[in-house]
Amino acid sequence: xxxxxxAPARENLRRTWYAFSRNGGSLFGLGIVVVVVLLTxxxxxxxxxxxxxxxxxxxxxxxxxxxxxxxxxxxxxGRDILTRVVFGYRFSLLxxxxxxxxxxxxxxxxxxxxxxxxxxxxxxxxxVTDIFLSIPPLALALAIMAVLEPNLQNAMLxxxxxWWPWYTRxxxxxxxxLRNEGYVQAAQIxxxxxxxxxxxxxxxxxxxxxxTKMTLDMAFVILIGSSLSFLGLGVQPPDPDLGTMVADGxxxxxxxxWVPVFPGLAILVIVLGFNLLGDxxxxxxxxxx
Amino acid sequence: xxxxxxxxxxxxxxxxxIHGPSAGGPREPIVLRIDEVAVAEIDPAxxxxxxxxxxxxxxxxxxxxxxxxxxxxxxxxxxxxxxxxGLAYAFKIRRGMKFHDGTELTAADVEFxxxxxxxxxxxxxxxxxxxVSAVKASGPSTVAITLTRPxxxxxxxxxxxxxxxxxxxxxxxxxxxxxxxxxxxxAFLSTTDAGSGPYRIKAHNPxxxxxxxxxxxxxxxxxVNAPDEVRVLLSVEAATIRTLMVRREHDVTSQWLxxxxxxxxxxxxxxxxxxxxxxxxxxxxxxxxxxxTDDLNVRRAMVLGFDYAAVLRLIQIxxxxxxxxxxxxxxxxxxxxxxxxxxxxxxxxxxxxxxxxQAKSKNVELEFGWVAEVPLxxxxxxxxxxxMADIGVNVKVVKVPWAxxxxxxxxxxxxxxxxxxxxxxxxxDPDSFLYSTYHGSAAGSWTSMEWLQSKDVDGLxxxxxxxxxxxxxxxxxxxxxxxxxxxxxxxYPYEQFAVFAYQEYVTPAFVDPAKAIPVQGAHWNFRLWQxxxxxxxxxxxx
Numbered sequence: 156x157x158x159x160x161x162a163p164a165r166e167n168l169r170r171t172w173y174a175f176s177r178n179g180g181s182l183f184g185l186g187i188v189v190v191v192v193l194l195t196x197x198x199x200x201x202x203x204x205x206x207x208x209x210x211x212x213x214x215x216x217x218x219x220x221x222x223x224x225x226x227x228x229x230x231x232x233g234r235d236i237l238t239r240v241v242f243g244y245r246f247s248l249l250x251x252x253x254x255x256x257x258x259x260x261x262x263x264x265x266x267x268x269x270x271x272x273x274x275x276x277x278x279x280x281x282x283v284t285d286i287f288l289s290i291p292p293l294a295l296a297l298a299i300m301a302v303l304e305p306n307l308q309n310a311m312l313x314x315x316x317x318w319w320p321w322y323t324r325x326x327x328x329x330x331x332x333l334r335n336e337g338y339v340q341a342a343q344i345x346x347x348x349x350x351x352x353x354x355x356x357x358x359x360x361x362x363x364x365x366x367t368k369m370t371l372d373m374a375f376v377i378l379i380g381s382s383l384s385f386l387g388l389g390v391q392p393p394d395p396d397l398g399t400m401v402a403d404g405x406x407x408x409x410x411x412x413w414v415p416v417f418p419g420l421a422i423l424v425i426v427l428g429f430n431l432l433g434d435x436x437x438x439x440x441x442x443x444x
Numbered sequence: 445x446x447x448x449x450x451x452x453x454x455x456x457x458x459x460x461x462i463h464g465p466s467a468g469g470p471r472e473p474i475v476l477r478i479d480e481v482a483v484a485e486i487d488p489a490x491x492x493x494x495x496x497x498x499x500x501x502x503x504x505x506x507x508x509x510x511x512x513x514x515x516x517x518x519x520x521x522x523x524x525x526x527x528x529x530g531l532a533y534a535f536k537i538r539r540g541m542k543f544h545d546g547t548e549l550t551a552a553d554v555e556f557x558x559x560x561x562x563x564x565x566x567x568x569x570x571x572x573x574x575x576v577s578a579v580k581a582s583g584p585s586t587v588a589i590t591l592t593r594p595x596x597x598x599x600x601x602x603x604x605x606x607x608x609x610x611x612x613x614x615x616x617x618x619x620x621x622x623x624x625x626x627x628x629x630x631a632f633l634s635t636t637d638a639g640s641g642p643y644r645i646k647a648h649n650p651x652x653x654x655x656x657x658x659x660x661x662x663x664x665x666x667x668v669n670a671p672d673e674v675r676v677l678l679s680v681e682a683a684t685i686r687t688l689m690v691r692r693e694h695d696v697t698s699q700w701l702x703x704x705x706x707x708x709x710x711x712x713x714x715x716x717x718x719x720x721x722x723x724x725x726x727x728x729x730x731x732x733x734x735x736x737t738d739d740l741n742v743r744r745a746m747v748l749g750f751d752y753a754a755v756l757r758l759i760q761i762x763x764x765x766x767x768x769x770x771x772x773x774x775x776x777x778x779x780x781x782x783x784x785x786x787x788x789x790x791x792x793x794x795x796x797x798x799x800x801x802q803a804k805s806k807n808v809e810l811e812f813g814w815v816a817e818v819p820l821x822x823x824x825x826x827x828x829x830x831x832m833a834d835i836g837v838n839v840k841v842v843k844v845p846w847a848x849x850x851x852x853x854x855x856x857x858x859x860x861x862x863x864x865x866x867x868x869x870x871x872x873d874p875d876s877f878l879y880s881t882y883h884g885s886a887a888g889s890w891t892s893m894e895w896l897q898s899k900d901v902d903g904l905x906x907x908x909x910x911x912x913x914x915x916x917x918x919x920x921x922x923x924x925x926x927x928x929x930x931x932x933x934x935x936y937p938y939e940q941f942a943v944f945a946y947q948e949y950v951t952p953a954f955v956d957p958a959k960a961i962p963v964q965g966a967h968w969n970f971r972l973w974q975x976x977x978x979x980x981x982x983x984x985x986x
Binding site for chain 2: 403
C-alpha cells in the first residue's frame with residue numbers, strides 16, 4: 156500500500172522540480188539561498204578571521220581597502236568585513252526563521268478559525284487583523300522598540316507582532332472559498348470533527364500558498380530587521396549585523412566605501428535570493444499571495 | 445620708462461579688478477557657511493553647548509571678555525572696581541553702544557539681564573545662584589553687583605552673561621510665572637535675538653539652520669573681509685558635509701566628523717585643517733560608588749593598564765595634525781589652573797596586574813558605556829576593553845544614547861562604571877573644570893559621573909571659590925588637583941584639540957595659536973574672520 160502511494164508522490168516531486176528548474180531565475184535564487192545557508196552554518200570554519208565577529212580591535216590594520224588577506228577590506232577598528240558579513244547573515248537568517256516560526260502558526264490558526272467559524276469569531280479576529288494591517292509595519296516595530304530595550308530578542312518580538320496578520324488574512328481568504336468545496340462538505344456530512352476538517356482537509360490545501368509567502372517573507376523580514384538595526388534598534392555591537400554595518404559605515408562614504416557597500420550588497424543578495432525563490436514557488440504552485 | 449608706465453597701468457587695473465565691486469555699486473555679500481549639531485539655543489540665559497556658544501558670542505555682548513591665555517579684558521564694562529572684602533563689584537558701562545534695534549545699551553539692561561538669567565534658572569544660571577545677592581543699576585552707566593560670599597571665579601563667569609535689550613524683551617513678553625515680567629521673554633528669545641553683538645539673527649530654526657547677518661552699528665571694528673552673513677547648518681550627515689566641502693559648497697566643518705573624514709579632507713587641495721587647543725579634555729569618568737570600581741586598587745589598575753600611546757595613534761589625523769595630545773590631570777594645557785607638575789600617565793601592565801592583585805574582588809567585571817552620538821568613543825571603548833583583557837579585567841561595552849546617559853547619570857547604581865566625556869571649559873577659571881566635576885553638590889549630573897563626594901576635595905574647592913586673591917586660589921586648585929588625581933576618579937586619555945576642516949579662502953580667527961582663547965566658542969567671533977572672495981572665485985567656490 157505504502158509503496159504504491161509513494162510512487163506518485165515521488166513522481167509529483169519530480170514533476171514539480173522539472174517545472175521549477177525550467178525557470179533560471181528561481182534556480183539562481185535557490186542557489187543564493189543554499190550558498191548563504193551553508194556559509195552561515197560553517198561560518199567559523201569558512202571565514203578568514205572568525206575572531207573578528209566579536210569584540211576585537213586591531214588599529215594597525217584598520218580601514219584597509221579590499222584586497223590581499225581582506226577580500227572586502229577592514230572596518231575602522233580593523234575587523235575583516237568579509238568575516239563580519241558572513242556572521243551578519245547568521246543574525247539575519249535567525250531573525251527571519253524565528254519571526255516566521257512565531258508569526259506563521261499564530262496567523263494560520265487565527266485565519267483558519269476566522270474563515271471556518273463565521274459570525275463573531277470572524278468579526279473579532281478580522282477586525283483586529285485589520286487594525287494591525289493599517290499601521291505601517293516599520294512604524295509599529297519602531298514604536299515597540301522604543302518601549303523595549305534594543306536587542307535581537309526584542310527586535311524579533313517587534314517584527315513578529317506585526318507579521319502574523321498577513322497570514323491571518325491570507326489563510327482566511329483561502330478558507331472562505333475552500334469551506335464550500337465538495338470534499339469539505341462531504342467530511343462534514345460523515346460527521347468529521349472541526350479539528351479534522353481544518354487540519355486534515357483544509358490546511359493541506361493552503362500549504363502551497365503559505366510556503367510561497369513564507370519564502371517571500373524571509374526577504375522582507377530580513378529587510379525590516381536590517382532597517383531596525385540601521386536605526387540602531389536591532390542587534391547591538393559588537394555582534395555583527397548587516398544593517399548596523401551599513402549605518403555605521405555610511406558616514407565614511409566615499410573614502411572608505413567598502414565599509415558600508417559590502418554589507419549593503421550582502422542584504423541585496425539575500426533579499427534577491429529569497430525573492431527569486433519565492434517567485435519560482437509561486438509560479439509552480441500557481442498560487443496568489 | 446614706457447614699459448614701467450604700462451606695468452603701473454596694469455597694476456592699477458589689477459587692483460581695480462580685485463577691488464572693483466567694492467569701489468562702485470553694491471558688492472557681492474560675503475557669505476560664510478559652517479555646520480554644527482542641533483539643537484541651537486540662542487537665548488543667552490539658556491545657551492550652554494558648542495553651537496549655542498558660537499551664536500552667543502556673535503549675537504550678544506558681555507561685561508568682560510576672555511582674551512588669549514584666558515585673561516579677562518573689558519568689553520561692555522570699560523572698567524570695574526572690587527571692594528576690599530571681595531563682595532561688592534561696580535562696573536562702569538561703556539556709552540554709545542547700540543542694540544540691534546538702534547536703542548542704546550545702558551546699565552538698566554545689564555541689571556535686567558542678570559536678574560532674568562537668575563530667574564529662569566537654566567543654562568549657566570547656577571554660576572550665580574546663591575552667590576549673587578543683588579544687582580542694581582544707578583544712572584545709565586553704573587551697575588553694582590553684591591555677592592553673598594567672596595566668589596573667586598565671579599569675573600570669569602561674566603563671559604557667559606549676555607546682555608539683552610530690556611525694553612524689547614518686555615515688549616515681547618508673554619504670560620508667565622514671573623509676575624510683571626510675564627515669561628521674561630522666554631519664548632521670544634529662543635526665536636530671535638535682542639542683543640548688541642556684531643551679528644544679528646536673520647532666520648533661525650533650532651533644528652535645521654540659523655542665519656546671522658552683520659550688524660553695521662556695532663561698536664567695534666570688523667576685519668576687512670569679515671563675512672556679511674553666516675549660515676550655520678545644523679546636524680547635516682557627515683558624508684554630505686564631506687561632499688559639499690570637496691565641491692566648495694561649504695566653508696568650515698564642525699568638529700564632530702569622524703577622523704577618517706578629516707583625513708580625506710586634509711588631503712584635498714584647497715582645504716586645510718585647524719585645531720582649537722587648550723579648551724577641552726577627554727575624561728574616562730570612573731564611577732567611584734559602584735562595584736567593582738569603588739575599589740581604589742581596581743581604579744589604579746585601570747589607569748596603569750590603559751594604552752595611552754594607542755589612543756594618540758587613534759586620534760592622529762595625518763602626519764601634521766592630531767586631535768589631541770597627552771593629558772596631565774583634569775585641566776588642559778593653556779587653560780588657567782593647568783598643573784605641569786602632575787605626572788604623565790603611562791601604560792605599565794605589570795604594575796596594573798600588581799594593583800589588581802590587591803583588589804578585594806578577584807573576578808573583576810565592569811561596564812563601559814559610550815555615548816552613541818560620538819563614534820570615536822566606540823573605538824576608545826573597544827581599545828579599553830582590549831587593554832583590560834590583557835590585565836584580566838572583563839569589560840562589557842554598551843552603547844548609550846545621550847538622552848539616556850544623562851538619565852543614567854542621576855544615580856550611582858545606574859551610572860556605568862566608565863563613561864567617556866569630552867568636557868570644554870566655558871569660563872576662563874579652573875573652577876569651570878573642577879567644581880562641576882568633583883564637588884559633591886554637583887553630583888547627579890553628566891559632568892560628575894565620578895560620584896567622588898570627597899569632603900576634603902569639596903572643602904578645597906569651596907575655599908578656592910571663596911578666596912579673593914588669585915595666586916592663593918591657583919595654589920588651592922593645584923592642591924585640589926593633586927588630591928583628586930590621588931583618588932583616581934578618572935582616566936585622562938588625552939587633551940582634546942577640536943579639529944575643523946576649512947576652505948583655504950577662509951581665515952578662521954584661531955589659526956594663530958598665539959591668539960588662542962581657552963573658552964568654548966570664543967574663537968567663533970566671525971567679526972574677526974576673513975573670507976577672501978577673489979580667492980574663493982579662483983578656487984571655484986560656489
